[in-house]
Amino acid sequence: MNRSSRPLPIRGDRALSSGDVDRLGFAEVAERVAASLVDHASDAGIVIGLDGKWGSGKSSLLHLISGELDKLPEDHRPSVITFRPWLVGNRDALLASLFNQLVDGIAMVEFSRGNATADRKRKFKNAAEKARKFAASVSKAGDLLEAVPHPIAKVGGGILSGAGKLFAKGEATDLSSQKADLTATLKDLGHRFIITVDDVDRLEPSEVIEVLRLVRSVADFPNITYLLCYDSAILAESIKRGANVPDGAAFLEKIVQLTVMVPKPETFQLRQWFADEMGKIVGSIPDEQRDRLRSVIDQEGGLRLDTPRMVVRTLDSLRFFWPALRSEQIDVPDLVWLLLIKDGAPALYRWIESYLLAAATVSLGIGSISEGGAATELGELVALIGSDQMGDMMYRHFFADQLPGMDATYGQDEAGFKIHQRVPPLGRDAAIRGRRLASPDHHRLYLALAGPSHAVKQQQMDEFWRAVTAGPDDTAAALRMLMTQPISAELTKADMLLERLDGSAISDLTSSEAEHLLIALSAVMDEADRNGSDYSFVVLTIWTRAERVAVRLLQNIAAERRAEVVDRVFRLGPAIGWLSSLLRRETFAQGRYGDQRKSKDDWMLTFEEYDSVAKTMIARYQAMPAEDILSQSRPLQILFAWAQAGDERGPCAMISAESETDDGLLRVLNAMVTKVHSSDRGTYEVIQPSSARPFIDLEAASARVFTMDATTLSHEAREWLARVQNAFKNMDKRQ
Incomplete structure (x- = not known):
């Protein structure tokens, strides 16, 4: 790319002046009009319209x-x-x-x-x-x-x-x-x-x-x-x-x-003028971009560059934005396409802006698009593009190719586009690597000259990969650092990193690098989930993202190292809550419990590995004090994983023993409180019967709670008492 710091003067909406190039052949027209003005001037005066x-x-x-x-002689x-x-x-x-x-x-x-x-x-x-x-x-x-x-x-x-x-x-x-x-x-x-x-x-x-x-x-x-x-x-x-x-x-x-x-210029003249001046602004670009840029100028430029003013306005937009974006190495064809629409069809530009923001939200897992919402958006898009362009199949294909999750349709009974389709990880990663407009990490550069607040900077990515190469401890430290950098009330840059790893990046790791990253995840994932039960129902949790990554990491580990790595992760990994979620995933996937058996292609562990892991995890559960299990971010996850892995009596016995004292019972019930999101009541806390009854007599526990003498409880237990009583009351209101 051209890194020159040469200033790019904005032309503005001004007429040609001395020294400007006459790109449209107006000079010949001007010469003839000037001659006519002199030769045919009326003695009585005349009004001529241009x-x-x-x-x-x-x-x-x-x-x-x-x-x-x-230029005429003085006497004329x-x-x-x-x-x-x-x-x-x-x-x-x-x-x-x-x-x-x-x-x-x-x-x-x-x-x-x-x-x-x-x-x-x-x-x-x-x-x-x-x-x-x-x-x-x-x-x-x-x-x-x-x-x-x-x-x-x-x-x-x-x-x-x-x-x-x-x-x-x-x-x-x-x-x-x-x-x-x-x-x-x-x-x-x-x-x-x-x-x-x-x-x-x-x-x-x-x-x-x-x-x-x-x-x-x-x-x-x-x-x-x-x-x-x-x-x-x-x-x-x-x-x-x-x-x-x-x-x-x-x-x-x-x-x-x-x-x-005023003579109307040929459209190819306007496009050629634009292309020539644009080349002077951005300099040389890669061959792949050059080919796509030709298509952008032919397709969108042919539609938008209908007057000399539109050529000048779009070139001025490029002159204005390019110095700030040059060092970001963004995709030039994408930028030109967006600027052509911004200056030629502002309402369509605003639609694209809203669509990209929504698509990035979905990609990050912090939002969703309803069928009704997508249908409304699609209707707006069709109206903005107009019937002429909607009837052009090539234009529809070209337009859809610029945006994430959008496909052109060609059936007579179809709307012309499908929007908010799932973007495959490989396609998303390609957009991110190319710093494309369709990239969830880079679209804001095109729209607002700003990188998205959630993006993991390239320097951070480089540091993370160096840590992965160095070993599991360095990798865990790098993950912890990202976990301290929030991007929203519920998410951190560690969420963003794991979201982006669910793609081609893992395939490029060596066996030892995959091993380092998997061990690091088994060390830090519980630390990243301090608000496990507080997530909104539309949010993908960091555990879910890490689980996807773990499945792919295991596939990258060499066969001769796999058994040792699996054993180390489940036997020594400190993140007992996250490991329990992996165990439970495999319990259902392999049909060991319930009726949700999946094909072997979807298994994380082999049949034999599961038996070994289940035995290891049950032993860990049995050795853990009840207080340690109940203080985890998702204690119910551990209890269900324990029971469904083959030891149904184990968690019940632990709960029964812990519940012998009032303080212990309140500790158990406090761990079972979950949040519910309701459209009519908002967010409130309950004890879900379906989650608690497998481990405790809920009715007997409720009776004890409402007859407890708070003065006999510890300070911490008195706080639990108020919360648990309120959860029981909310539970009664729901029934």
């Missing part, structure tokens, strides 16, 4: 026309006056500004032509004085003009004549005669003036009417050509509203005698 869509290059063409006029060269009515505050100022600029234009001609004859200089001076006098009188007549109805056909010499009667006799107030005098003077002067008025269609409707009134009925002098730039469709609508007429286009035809249409 008509083109917003962004089509009207201002640039106007600039080029002015440049061509400046007209004076070009640039009039910008949107800078003027009110009607009186509008009139005064126009005539003052005309005066300045006449004076400039007089000054610049030092070799003119005395008679010629006198004529210029005379014309300037009369224009200045007329401007002053017209400005004074502003109040009367304010009262005149808008329709331009009613404004003319009669109004000016009437306005003259308002002034004192000592003043030269007959505007009609002043205009006639100035008209004769300008005609006698024989010098042509071209007054350009750009962006007429951007004025307010009332202002549009004033400008048109001015050029057609008040300032229609000989040898003066008005060149108005506008989009006729927009201007006609403004006239319709401002003049209160039924047909704004027909009204405009009464004002503008001649129209020059």
